[in-house]
Every structure is written in structure tokens, then in C-alpha cells.
Amino acid sequence: MESIMDTFTHMDTSQKVLYVMGGAVVAIVTVVGLRKLCFKETKAKRDYPRDTVIHHQIGRGPYAPSMTPFALKLETYLRMAKIPYQNVHGMEASSKGKFTWIEYNGQSVADSSLCIKFLNKKLGVDLNRNLSATDRGVAQAMHAMVEDHLYWFVGLFRWQFDNDKSLVMNAFKLSKFTFLMFQRVLKKQAWNQGLGRHTEEEVAEMFKKDLQSLSDFIGTKRFLMGDEPCETDCVVFGQLSQVYWHFIGTGHHNILKDKYPNLAAYCERMKETFWPDWDQCITHGGTREATK
Numbered sequence: 001m002e003s004i005m006d007t008f009t010h011m012d013t014s015q016k017v018l019y020v021m022g023g024a025v026v027a028i029v030t031v032v033g034l035r036k037l038c039f040k041e042t043k044a045k046r047d048y049p050r051d052t053v054i055h056h057q058i059g060r061g062p063y064a065p066s067m068t069p070f071a072l073k074l075e076t077y078l079r080m081a082k083i084p085y086q087n088v089h090g091m092e093a094s095s096k097g098k099f100t101w102i103e104y105n106g107q108s109v110a111d112s113s114l115c116i117k118f119l120n121k122k123l124g125v126d127l128n129r130n131l132s133a134t135d136r137g138v139a140q141a142m143h144a145m146v147e148d149h150l151y152w153f154v155g156l157f158r159w160q161f162d163n164d165k166s167l168v169m170n171a172f173k174l175s176k177f178t179f180l181m182f183q184r185v186l187k188k189q190a191w192n193q194g195l196g197r198h199t200e201e202e203v204a205e206m207f208k209k210d211l212q213s214l215s216d217f218i219g220t221k222r223f224l225m226g227d228e229p230c231e232t233d234c235v236v237f238g239q240l241s242q243v244y245w246h247f248i249g250t251g252h253h254n255i256l257k258d259k260y261p262n263l264a265a266y267c268e269r270m271k272e273t274f275w276p277d278w279d280q281c282i283t284h285g286g287t288r289e290a291t292k
């Protein structure tokens with residue numbers, strides 16, 4: 001029996017054009033049809049309760065409730081602010097093409113920080129209300145350091161450098177092909193951001209410098225800005241959780257425990273304070289010790 005390739009090779013040019021055009025029409029009809037089906041399904045599911053935050057995020061993580069620091073940040077904020085919420089786990093990205101995002105009474109908001117800003121305004125929440133103006137400034141600087149600097153190092157160790165990738169491969173159930181696709185996206189983003197142009201050694205140095213700054217700043221305090229947790233603790237915890245619980249195979253898995261024990265204790269404290277149901281929110285179960 002002739003293969004499709006053989007048939008194609010024996011066609012004249014006009015037949016080939018018709019063949020390719022026919023293929024394109026079938027592909028477009030299939031994609032449109034599938035999108036319609038998915039859209040219908042999504043719409044049908046959107047019968048959400050009022051006055052409840054619908055938190056769209058990817059699935060649960062193996063040793064912390066999310067592999068994305070932004071989802072853990074937002075969910076910790078919802079808990080800290082005692083805002084009723086429901087999680088919807090899936091791969092539906094926000095209008096800005098990123099994870100995590102929310103819907104509230106039919107309104108969609110993209111970007112974890114903008115979600116928090118939206119909810120603060122809508123519900124009159126201010127978890128930084130006890131901070132002085134100076135402390136608010138410092139908290140904002142810490143926010144920028146962990147989300148716009150430290151985050152990239154976490155991503156580079158996780159996706160780019162030549163380490164054991166089994167944690168992400170298993171957590172996201174990736175085939176080699178999908179892993180390479182995700183890796184390509186991260187590499188491109190990190191390159192454009194600039195931090196992805198450094199060597200692994202340079203990145204490791206910068207990564208440690210950020211951790212040292214956080215460790216020095218937190219010192220013996222219970223939370224980032226003092227004895228009471230504030231909004232920025234959600235940001236810091238979201239990022240540090242990835243280093244503390246999800247850094248297996250990177251060569252720095254025990255870095256908080258070994259070099260920055262106050263940051264390890266901080267992670268445990270945030271977990272105990274806001275995540276009493278932690279074990280039900282992770283996929284592998286067990287303690288951090290089991291993740292070695």
C-alpha cells in the first residue's frame with residue numbers, strides 16, 4: 001500500500017496545492033470545533049458562587065501546595081485575609097497568558113499582585129496596615145527582590161541548568177518533548193529578562209546573595225517585617241517555598257536548612273500558621289525530610 005508521502009510525491013503541483021489546502025481546511029475546522037467544545041465546557045463550569053474568589057491555578061505540587069510561587073503566594077494571602085475562595089485546578093491561563101489568576105463575581109483578574117490589589121480594594125483588606133511608611137517601602141523592595149530577581153534563579157535551576165529534572169518531569173507529568181517546550185519558553189524569557197545570560201556559577205552567587213539578604217533581614221523575627229505576618233510574607237513565602245520544598249535535583253536542595261536555617265524555620269512557621277491542612281494539599285505527602 002502506498003504511503004501518504006509516496007502519494008504526495010507522485011502528485012502534480014496543482015494536486016499538491018489542493019491537497020495541502022484541503023489539509024489546512026480540515027485542521028482549521030478541527031481546531032475551531034475543539035475550541036468550541038472546550039469553550040462550551042468551560043462556560044458550563046462557570047456557575048461559581050457569589051462573593052467567593054475563584055482561584056485558577058495549576059494542579060497541586062508534590063511537597064508544597066503549588067509548584068508555582070505565585071499560586072502559593074495568592075492562596076496564602078486568601079487564607080491570611082480570611083477571604084472565602086475555591087480553587088479551580090487546570091491549565092487555563094489568565095488573559096495575560098500566565099498562571100495564577102482569579103475570578104470574583106464574574107470579574108477576571110490576571111497577575112497575583114493585581115489580584116491582591118483588586119481584592120484589597122474590593123473587600124477593604126490591608127494586611128500591611130500595621131507597617132510604618134518606611135517599613136512599607138522596605139517590604140516593597142523585598143517583594144521586588146524575590147519576585148523579579150530570586151524567582152528567575154529558581155526558574156533557571158529548575159528548567160535550564162544541567163541538573164536532575166525528575167521533580168518537574170514527574171510533577172508536571174511531562175514527556176521529554178513537552179519538557180523541552182517548557183524549557184525553551186523559560187530560557188527565552190530568562191534570556192530576555194537578562195539574568196538568563198549568566199553562567200550557572202554566576203547565577204548561584206547571585207542566588208545566594210538574595211538568600212543572604214533575606215536571612216539577614218529576617219534575622220530572629222518571626223515574620224518578614226516583625227512578629228506579625230503581613231501581605232509581603234505571602235510573596236516571600238511563595239518564592240522561598242520553591243527553594244525549601246521543590247529544589248530537589250538542583251544541587252541546592254538543602255541550602256535553606258544548611259546555610260540559612262532562619263529561612264527554613266520561616267518556611268515551617270508560615271506553613272504551620274496558614275496551612276494546617278498542608279498534607280492534604282500536596283500530592284506526595286510526608287514531611288520535608290522525606291523529600292531529600
Ligand SMILES: N[C@@H](CCC(=O)N[C@@H](CS)C(=O)NCC(=O)O)C(=O)O
Nearest residue numbers: 068069070097098099100111112113
Ligand atoms: N507577575 C505574574 C507572574 C506569573 C508567572 O510568571 N507565572 C508563571 C508560572 S510560575 C507562568 O505562567 N509561566 C508561563 C509563561 O510565562 O508562559 C504574577 O504575579 O502572577
